[in-house]
Amino acid sequence: MADEVTTIPPHRGGTLGGFLAKAAGILVLLALAALLILWVVQRYVAARLSPDPTTIASASLEGLREQNRLSAFAARYVAVVTSRQTQMGLATEKTLIMPGMVRYEVDLGKLTQRDVRWDATHRLLLVKLPGLEIDGPQVDLAAIREYGSGGLLSHITDADQRLETANRKAGQAELLRQARDAMPMKLAHDATRHAIERSFAMPLRAAGIDASVRVSFADEPVSNDERWDVSRSLEEVTANAR
Secondary structure: OOOOOOOOOOOHHHHHHHHHHHHHHHHHHHHHHHHHHHHHHHHHHHHHHOOOHHHHHHHHHHHHHHHOEEEEEEEEEEEEEEEEEEEOOEEEEEEEEEEEEEEEEEEHHHOOHHHEEEEOOOOEEEEEEOOOEEEEEEEOHHHOEEEEOOOHHHHHOOHHHHHHHHHHHHHHHHHHHHHOOHHHHHHHHHHHHHHHHHHHHHHHHHOOOOOEEEEEEOOOOOOOOOOOOOOEEHHHHHHHHO
């Protein structure tokens, strides 16, 4: 009797299970790849659409520089000075009342990207302005008043002209002295500070960026909480972006 060889057919269930497992694995990989691509696209779109505070601050800086000079505060002062002239045993004197206007300005053309810093940790924009400059005094010539004792010396010499010259020089010096007093300088610093803070804060707010702006001056003492050491200037940010 001849030997009979029986061939066992392959188990189809095992092959189908392996195929399904491989297909599931491929689907998972495809899903992960799709999620990765979606994440990259979202990051790209966010980077393109999300406003960058340093870019906005740079644009604001250029806009301010184009203004060249900013005068956010002005004050009117009145100088009262008296000069006395003595000659040949005779004396005469004159008193001058001189009103004048003084403007407090900052040269925005001196601002650079090194003077504007972004503190990302505290979401704080730090701006350091040049020191305030005083423009004037612009004397109100129509409002000047002079009072003098006259006398013989005024008639026989040029004492009147000398007294007038001395009074006008002293009057301008007095107007500047008043303009540099602590209180008007503080008012001028505050007015200029608020104007510059608004110039930087408004574009940031319009772009939906929640940030604060702090302005200081080169002629002011540095406060204890100044954060220049933890912030980055626009110049540094621009250099790193290249």
